[in-house]
Amino acid sequence: MHLDFQFKNQDKVWNIHEEGTPYLSFRALDETGIFPNAFSTRLGGVSEGYLSSMNLTFQKEEEEPEHVLENYRRISEAAGFSLEKMVLSHQTHTTNVREATEADFGKGILRPRDYESVDGLVTNVPGLTLVTFYADCVPLYFADPEKRAIGLSHSGWRGTVGGMGAVTLKKLRELYGSDPERVICCIGPSICRDCFEVGPEVAEAFREVFPEEHHRELIYGPYQSRTGEEKYRIDLWRANELVLLSAGVRKEHIHVTNICTRCNPELLWSHRLLGTRRGNLAAFLSIKDENRRI
Ligand SMILES: [Zn+2]
Structure with missing residues (x-):
């Protein structure tokens, strides 16, 4: 399968896996x-209709749970994950970060979340x-090679304004002693600044939280939409990068997506x-x- 993404810049952020079930990795x-x-x-999945074909949420009435499970099986096999040891989030645009342990294996996929x-x-x-x-919000990946600890966070515009990146780093430090200077951070596929149009209230939320020196690079506008409304565009990728930088992550440890979900409708949701x-x-x-038997 050939994945022909619309990239914003041609750089070397990704490994693009096209054999079998397709996926991206940093x-x-x-x-x-x-x-x-x-x-x-x-x-590369088996879901049907408007969910065709790789849908990974069970929360759709029209979806067959068996199809979602098969989709998970396929991507797990392709990327080398154990289905039994997955732990799924329950996202509601908060900045709550939870520690996952052996006691959570399979939660959200093979058994209910508590x-x-x-x-x-x-x-x-x-x-x-x-x-x-x-499906447009920003994925944040965190990996500390020294302490062998990881984090994965959902950072939409509310999460970004709430400093989700910094909250996750704080949790990594508290629980595992991770020094932000050594943590590798990746900002994943999500909506680009040209596609992310918002109203004045969202622009205002960014203005309140981010220092004024960054407003120009984060907030574009105002301009008039076709229907005459006041609109802005927000750069969520840069905003999340700024959150990580101010939390102590080194610039060279931050890897930012150049793939937008909205710009690639054939490939992404x-x-x-x-x-x-x-x-x-x-x-x-x-x-x-390291101890896993092959
Ligand atoms: Zn875009």
Whole structure:
């Protein structure tokens, strides 16, 4: 399968896996050799109709749970994750980050979750795979090679304004002693600044939280929409990068997507484009289990 993405810049952020079930992975994480990671596409699954074909959420009435499970099986096999050791988030646009342990294996996929409103997950358990969901919002990947700890967080505009990146780093430090200076951070496929049009209230929320010196690069506008409304555009990628930088992450450890969900409708799910008639993409991150039998 050939994945022909519309890239904003031609650079070397990705490994693009086209054999079998397609997915993306971050080169910076792959190069460590210890952090298996993936971001799904809308291709290579068995879901039908408007969910065709790689939908990774069970929360759709029209969806067959068996189809979603098969989609997970396929991407797990392709990217080397254990289905039994996955732990899924329960996203409600909060900045709540939860630690996942062995006791959580399979929650959200093979058995019910006993938690809710969890938009970020962290762990230091090898083999445990963190899973979060997307259709334009920003995925944040965190990997500390020294302490062998990871985090995966959902950062939409509310999460970005709430400093989700900094909250996740704080949790990694508290639980595992991770120094932000050593953490590798990846900002995953999500809506680009040209596609992310918002009203004045959202622009104002960004103005309140981010220092004035950054307003120009984060907030474009105002301009008039076709219907005469006051609109702005927000650069969520840069905003999340600024959150990470101010939390102590080194610039050279931050890897930013150049793939937009809304610019690639054939390959990725976009809420802006499709509304609720769409599937979900998922981000996956784990720590290599050295003791796992092949
Ligand atoms: Zn775009």
